Amino acid sequence: MIRLSEAQLETALAQCASEPIRIPGSIQPHGVLLTLIGPALTINQISSNCVSMFGQSVAALLQQPLTTLTGAAVAEQVHHALSLKDLEDANPLVLEIDARRWHGSLSRHDAVIILELEPLLEPVQDNTAILLRTLRRMQAATTLQDLYAVSVEEIRHLTGFDRVMIYRFEPQGHGQVIGEALGGQLPGYLGQCFPASDIPLQARELYRLNWIRVIPDARYVPVPILPVLRPDTGQALDLGFSMLRSVSPVHCQYLENMGVRASMSLSLLENDQLWGLITCAHPESLLVSHPVRTMCAAIAQLLSVQITALHTRDRQAEREEKSQLISELALAMRVAEKDVLVGLVDHSKQLLAVTGATGVAVLIEDRLQLIGECPTQEQVRALYLWVREQCLESGELLLTDHLQGLHGVSALYSDVASGLLAFVLPKPVDNAVMWFGAQLRSSMRWSGNPDEHFSAPGDASNRLQPRKSFAAWEQQVEGRSRTWSAADAYAAKELRRSAIEGDLDRQVRREHEAVRVRDELVAVVSHDLRNPMTIIIMQCGMMQRLVSRDEGKNSPRLSAALGTMEEASARMNTLIADLLDKSKLDAGHYPLDCKPLDIVELLEQTCALLVTLTSHKDIALSCTSAAGLCIDADPQRLFQVLSNLLGNAIKFTPPGGCIDLNAWQVDDKVLISVRDNGSGIHAAQLPHIFERYWSVREGNPNGSGLGLYICRSIVQAHGGELWADSEPGVGSVFTFSIPAFVGGAVKT
Template identity: 50%
Template sequence: MKPDDFEQLLANCADEPIRFPGAIQPHGVLLTLSEPDLRIVQVSANVVSLFNHQPEALLGQPLDTLLGTQPTDVVRQMAGQPSFIDAPPLYVTLNGGQFEGLLHRHQGVLVLEFEPHYEHFQPKSRNGRTSNLGKMLQRLQSAKTLQALYEISVSEIQAMTGYDRVLIYRFEEEGHGQVIAEASAPSMELFNGLFFPASDIPQQARELYRTNWLRIIPNADYEPVPLLPKLRPDTGQPLDLSFATLRSVSPIHCQYMKNMGVLSSMSISLMKGDKLWGLISCGNREPLHVPNDLRTTCQTIGQVLSLQISAMEALDISRQREEKVDALGVLNQAMSNSSDAVFDGLAQCPQVLMDLVQAGGVAIIEGQQLHRYGNCPEPEQIRALHKWLKDTGQPVFASHHLSAVYPPAADYQAVASGVMAMSLPKPVDNGVLWFRPEVKENIQWSGDPKKPLALEKSDTGLRLRPRTSFEIWKVEMAGISTKWSPGDRFAANDLRRSALENDLARQVLREQQAVRARDELVAVVSHDLRNPMTVISMLCGMMQKAFSSDGTHTSRRISSAIDTMQQAAGRMNVLLEDLLDTSKIEAGRYTVRPVPLDVSQIFEEAYSLLAPLALEKGVDLSFNAEPGLQINADPERLFQVLSNLIGNAIKFTPRQGIIGISAMSNDEEIVFSVRDSGEGIAPDQLPHVFDRYWTLTENNPTGSGLGLYITQGIVKAHGGRIEAQSELGRGSEFRFTVPKAPKESHL
């Protein structure tokens, strides 16, 4: 067979229509019903052998033709329930046999199944336990560890059902699975601890396990019973039997069971959230049909076990995180204390950094610097690995089998079979890479995991043959380290978050320093350049008088040069004015453009803007102005003053506090007041509130200290004055004055 043909065969197996087999297992009967009239749309062919009715004669007939009036009424009542779980049970006697009816609705069709009902099911109990649900749950809740929980679960299910073997099978990240608990009869081959290849449970089968809690095969040595008609009459498509108890299973799976030495099986899904975590797998050498009520109890165990697994794993992860809190605190402080890059701080605590995730070595990259501690690959190997990690685009990356995803790692797997790495979104290369060495161990597989899949002839040609050997196969695992735990991954994420916060704080500090340096530069320019430029302009004017543009050739050239100098000086003055505009307050030359303004209108605008901030903090904000007040002010700059003062008052006033803004006439000026009931300003600080860069750092860590300084400059530019009064614990008041509008401009 060509390789391409074999790949196509694998694809065909993966696409096997296990949801739409068009057939059921022969121990029961399946019907589909139309609603609301409950007429039979499809029926399994074995209705003739089990119920003594010809399938063709039933199609299109009312359900009571088969069941009679009373059972049909029960079905109608069940179909009307919001949830079939709350519906009453349905038991019928047909053709001398006792059957239980199971109803579900899927993809717009009502599916009714009948399977044999046993009044007294006697499992092959080996320990005398009953199937009492309450006692069973008590035994589950008594487990103190996950492993104890697994052991109790398999023991309970085996005792209730009588299966020869009950095991718990956990899926690994790589796709294969491991048996982690087992309860088996003495005659059964033990699988506990063995690994099974991922190919034993194809992906589409796993998806079916994910959506359906329980599957049962009473006898794998059966002939499938077809549905009549084969396709749904309403859609022309096969019937989806995903949630049908009687669904016929893949013949490959049936052969797999026989090869394993069992004829009956039951599987219960174990879920973690919406993901398939594992399975409870039951097997029996002889055919065994577990009744529905007992299956429901087993399903309950699976659901309880799923919740317990999730809860206990969450507690374990929480414990792992708590164990790392102190180390993370030390590393965060080191990054915070570092005068340069945050990763330089980590480089001062290499042992703490390695112990954080139990690594054998760690590398720290910051630009051209590369620090290595413990057992690490060579620098050029680390640089190449770091480049590959950046290309993955994952902020935190972890692998315990690095060479499987990054082949060059095979050259240094002795020291770095496992890697966990994190980096920050910065233009310079940066990252922390933890390494774990290779841990060689023998893994026991059930059968050779590397043995190629076998083929066999079938009615439709060649098909895959399930493996026949389950003997223990020992494989030495190379290039693999101990796994990174969820706690390790959380630690890397927590450390990255702290690094981001520290790095951002540094960026803010650098920007503040840049602003301060700019302000100082502007002051220097103002003082040192403005006067020389004025002198240059004056000298150019004097020289211009000495040389006429109507004079000699030399005189004209000199005059033209002086014009050029004056134009250049003019352009430099314009540039200088733009630059100095940011420091006009420092120079006492802040320009405003006053116009007549109505105070009540200004207050209305200020209230509409600032009231939401006060409301959010639960502060009472009120404005009060004498009627008809008119002022002469720059509207934009005055609004800036009010916004700054009121905003500060809201910021420093506790919840349920009071802020009052007022305006009243005083001779030729208007006095504005902003009073709050906040914490107040200390007496030694009060004289400095209008100084440049003054701020209450303990209560306003993000303040720049320029707000009140600029506010003072604006008020002075209007010809007014501003002052502050305050008493600790009783609040503060800021008062400023603005000239009245000329009388002729009053409305």
């Protein structure tokens, strides 16, 4: 055996992880496998041992109906089983072929039916009494350890295997033997651990999908399936759900090195995830009958249910123990004045107790509070940068009992922070809660040295070989804290959720306060500014009349100055009105006094009011509308929209130009457009023209940038839309829609 370097080991483990164990192309020899397709159950592939089992050649059976091998009666049994909703309700079938009885198992995968046949072992024993006794003993167990003991003892008694043990997968990936029953021939491994590489991930997935796996004789010679590829697809046959599937030669060598010739594995699941295995071993070949295997699978399934139920009970009890602490901390965050996390700092004792941490750091912007046993301020701030990146990327908690395995620098302070449980809130300032778990030095007993890995001499690919020694190996463990429990993670998640809710609540309250202040400001502006502006405008008008009667030499200059003042005051009044409208629209308090409006009348009145402005620039204004159009709208607000759109068109249309005002109906909407042949709007600006304070169009230095925003908001308040099309140098078209009013009701 050649010891592998670290780089060679990484390559070897990758090879193990990619081994195609689902498509070995062969089966174990204690049964026969057929694949069937089509209504006639045509034999698509078959294992080559059909010759020794049935006396018929592969060539004679391929592409023939199942009846060729089994006869009509058995084929009818198979047809009936396939009609069931769940094939497991039919398995195992008892089939008689050529006066010999067989156990048949059916599975369906990748559009092919797999029929596996095993000779029925005689005599058939009735183990019902044993199974009932087992179930009673399991139900009477009050602890998981009692359950483990009952399960392994009864399965050993049922099957005759010399060693039966329960193997639990740990969060770090390795497995530990937590229950065991021995017959005296094979050594025990209770309490010992096995490396994660002993059962690669793809093998674990097959254990998750299948309750049972048997190897009656690890020294078997694989039986090929013929043809090698499926004739219907040209692909290798997936045997992931096959009972007879041939296993990896590496696994057979592993069993040989352990002194095991026969094995059986039963899966233990918790919430559909592989929790562990019941592994059975025997020093000689041993074939367990199908009925006994079924009973063992039932025991494994019941044990899985019990494990899930007891773990759920324990987790719920842990959560309930923490619920009072979580509630106290959540309340503290809600009532904290400055920042939600300040509430946690003020309750440091509860903050440590809620996760069982030995230290905790709370970061609030530039303030870092350390509680209990923690790294230094500088170390925590440096660690935070990495924690923030991890948490914000995943959107979840960061949880580990081996921090230095993820963040190497943390080895400098592993005594106080070997474990970390942390969250970061999704907001733009530095923040974090980081719980630390102190280092717990311990020892682990391994079945063989977990750090020794070998390949076979002369193997250029450095394929990993199973270790030869399974003698107990003691290892000192450092750099790890206690494992954070599911209840610890739950507590951290609940506090994170409460903190986010608290931040959102504060934000809503701040926004409500901002709206209140804004509304007060608008009221002040509306009253305290509009009234003086009205007086100024009136006084300007009165002074203009007085100046017009004065024939002095300064009269023209005074008149021009008063005109400028009057115009500026009018613009200021318009701006105040726009700001008032914007405030109402933003707050959703924009009342509409809707009534049926005749479109022709509305357009004619609007044009009549603006004809003076168009005449001044010699602009032709046309108004066209289909007869009978009616909408339900606020006339004052709709006039505001039309006058704004027409005012803009007049402003940007050159003297001698033309403006068209049109109205027509499309389905249940009335459309009104204002078309001009003015300067147009550049394509880059067009998407922004309805935004607040947009006033970048050339020649509009005095605009507030609110007109189009208000127009669109008014139209939307009526249930319509406003949009624009424009081409520089050609002109613009502004179109808006309003629901039509027909027969006393608005179409919406």
